[in-house]
Amino acid sequence: MDPLRTLWETFFDWDSMREALPEMLTIGLPNTLLLAVSAALLGSVLGMLLAVAGISRTRWLRWPARVYTDVFRGLPAAATILLIGVGLAPLGMQVWGPNPYPLGILALSLIAAAYIGEIFRSGIQSVEATQLEGARALGFSWAEAMRVVIIPQGVRRVLPAWVNQLIALIKDSSLVYFLGLVASQRELFRIGQDYAATTGNESALLLAGLFYLALTVPLTHVVNAIDARLRHGRPAAQPTDEIDDADLALPGAAGGSGR
């Protein structure tokens, strides 16, 4: 048989895709979004705490942040998800019942935080020391100067790397299927895999892949647009190309420069 034809039929069988589409849309997509968005929020908050702890002058903050990062960045994501999801399951059972999502989200967040922490830290450390000095000279405390002046600038510099991590997170969200999902808890990948297993045709998996692309590609562009806007100010801002000091009409510029 013609191998190209086989390939086409295995991955591009429209009927198989059409069959899987409703569940992808009504079950898989909402679940993937729930996992990814929750873990992105929690992971970013934890990552920021790690970043600030990582540049602290107190070694009791710096060391734990370092060790945490090394451990959670170094373990395979699947292993961490199993460790957290299975290891804490008895505890989770008491708090949330048998739903594996809370622990799955927690595990995804803890992994993401390790990477995001390093991303934020490098951004924060790239902000010139003169910015901190400028803020301190105005009377800002160290913490307030970090919050208002340093961190906003640092984070903006690493937005592309942060998006990389969010994309990885969206894809890694498929790994929660290790924790055992009932039909209504399945996310995109799992649904695709189930259809592939029952029909022997991989087209539903390809459809799941298209869903991932539909999430990740626009995300990149949205953040790039935000990035550009933050860099250059609001589009409405007046053009300020003309750079001149000639409009200076200071009474009695008695300074008389020595030059």
Next chain:
Amino acid sequence: MTAATSTSVSLAVRDVHLAFGPNRVLRGADLDVVRGGTACVIGPSGSGKSTLLRTINRLIEPDRGDVLLDGRSVLADDPDALRQRIGMVFQQFNLFPHMSVLRNVTLALRRIRKLPEEEAVAIARAQLELVGLAAKADARPGHLSGGQQQRVAIARALALQPQVMLFDEATSALDPELVKGVLGVMADLASGGMTMVVVTHEMGFAREVADTVAFMDHGVVLEAGEPAAVFEAAEHPRLRRFLAQVL
């Protein structure tokens, strides 16, 4: 330019010492500025001028010695509160590039002074007016020339109505044609009665504006006095050598 004239204070630096590891940057520096007066600190690079300035508002804590405002030590104060009373302007402006010019000036008013937005904006616009940059309020600092940025930095410091202004080589990073405008703002401020310490390489400015010129070398003020005395009748050979190089 009459900012804070009534609240001006006298400033005294007494025997300030500071070492970074084995590097003794300040070795007993003294400086006196009368209320409303301007002291220009001159000297070769590495002599400790900028460090001395930073010990005055405690961006750097001295190892030993004291800084007095109206005779009262600042070392007992909360450093953050102290720095609101002492404005500082830097060589590299240190404006916040991610905020508009107006935001740069209102930031401390809103966040530290806790002024309502409208009041902070009114103060900021008035200060920007004084330095001739009211029209640039909505621009980002990066869209301004160096001279304009430095004048914004001055407005930002003045908005807090400081009792003392510190200038750390405020015109050293500027193109020559932009220096005059910034020095003009500083001269107006001095004649308005602000107590100022100006670290500068602008000898013309020091000669015309300063009440006191202090020459620093190797971490101490070697010689200080009225501009005429320092520039025309320098006693110390190191000062004479320095003046021969820069004048």
